[in-house]
Amino acid sequence: MVTLRQLRYLDALARHRHFGRAAEDCAVTQPALSMQIQELEAALGLPLVERRRGGVKLTSEGREIVRRGSRVLCEMRDMVDFAHHHGKGLEGSVRIGVIPSIAPYLLPTILPSLDDQRPRIELHLRETQTDTLVEELVQGLLDVILLALPVEHRGIETLPLFEDRFLLAVPKSLGLASSKRASAEMVVAQELLLLEEGHCLRDQALEFCKLVRPDLLHSFGATSLTTLLQLVANGHGVTLLPEMCLTSEISDPRVTLLRFEEPEPSRMVGLAWRDSSPRADAFRILGQLIVEARELAALPKK
Amino acid sequence: MVTLRQLRYLDALARHRHFGRAAEDCAVTQPALSMQIQELEAALGLPLVERRRGGVKLTSEGREIVRRGSRVLCEMRDMVDFAHHHGKGLEGSVRIGVIPSIAPYLLPTILPSLDDQRPRIELHLRETQTDTLVEELVQGLLDVILLALPVEHRGIETLPLFEDRFLLAVPKSLGLASSKRASAEMVVAQELLLLEEGHCLRDQALEFCKLVRPDLLHSFGATSLTTLLQLVANGHGVTLLPEMCLTSEISDPRVTLLRFEEPEPSRMVGLAWRDSSPRADAFRILGQLIVEARELAALPKK
């Protein structure tokens, strides 16, 4: 008989690759964990790990069992969470992940209104790149993530919130700066500055320009849009900038921002959660709140 | 702490709506099951069932927990199955479901060749309509189903196998019978005979004719294509017939079969299984075998 306990121990063993430390992580002794792993192997009729001095190695079947076991454990967690959070809406702790090109710009506008309207919410924020966020979401380390859609991943449900246009940032020194609208060709003709690998903005910009040979680009390995904009200001090239990122601090007299010709490139910002998530309904409301907070913040500008 | 045992008992209780019989189903005594349900309710902090004389009623939260619990149990089963069937390919018992408009025509051609090539396979066949098959697949009562795509359902993976054209069966007595090709308009102009509600062929035919008011149709409630064809032979109307169903027994001198004008209507026949299914790889091979068996059977005709 396969038990949840066995799956939990196996999961720990897969993470630590060491019986003793895995046992410690599970708050049991090493023999206890050893026995459960053995029983699991007996129940499944397969060896799951190769025991070798200097670490434990999963067999290929073992990896698959770990994968499936994680899913089972994750769904169990979601079930218990569902029960505990049931009817409480957004209340309680929400572990939210946000990509770097959204977090600093959108959060200042939505957090205050969120605190106003849902005082009992308790946000745990994490900011990293899309791949990591999705991985952590799937593993149950995060409850919901805010990022650029689409997200193609099994077991992930998404909710589009709003379009965010891309603008072209060009140095005033360049002749281009006087153009009314930017075009894809203009981008290709100049030095295109991008964030380092792994940032979705980089991929979106490349896709827009239909550049199939990104290896040809001079990558400055910039890690933030502010850095990127500094490079533009100093005449090193041009870059694509999401409209959302236009806050007062970012404006620089040496940089001109051009809208693109129709159809304007844009990214769709949205929320994503596990489709087994216990609080899918609450996250839809969260989406609603984000959209409203954004619209509210935009009004005064007009 | 929520345990799998509790989920199994809850599942039985949801099915039987009776503590005593659910307990019997689980091969334990009624107090044992009662206790586990109580502990589950305590762990989740929710009442799951209303105890009332003359049966047990699930609360709305209870239903959701049952749904999630079933998923957990199903994934556990799939995990154990994966381990047991691992590396054995198609060997062992496969519970396959097939829709009525495919089963009698396709199976005679594929079963023999399947037996030849995979002697150790043990097929358990079930024949019903699409909705039931999908439901049973999701619940883990079936391993794989053979039906007309698309199937839109969460957690279901599909594999298209081949196109199956629709032909128009018209009575020889009708003027139409001399036409070279049939058209959608011809169908609408005549009395269209259909299978009773629930058969996917009915829906596909209606969709093709773009009939939005199927309530206007005279439904004869035919339950088999043979019956339908008898009606056509006797001049009661016309019907759409999948090409696959053209076996010698069905041919009738009073009926003419017309191919449609381009684009010819057709259905895509394919396999579907749970995306957590342990034997997804084996089912892809099964699909391959079906396609090959069909091509083999078609050759002699030429």
Added chain:
DNA sequence: TAAAAATACTCCATAGGTATTTTAT
């Protein structure tokens, strides 16, 4: 030979069984 996993054995928590009581119609 030394670290790491397996084995031996003892204990206790918990699930299950039997007998009985409570509850609701």
Added chain:
DNA sequence: ATAAAATACCTATGGAGTATTTTTA
């Protein structure tokens, strides 16, 4: 009044701990 679920109490299984042995790099 009676069927059905809950409670009480006892038993036994299985998971965990401690101590120890075996394995292997």
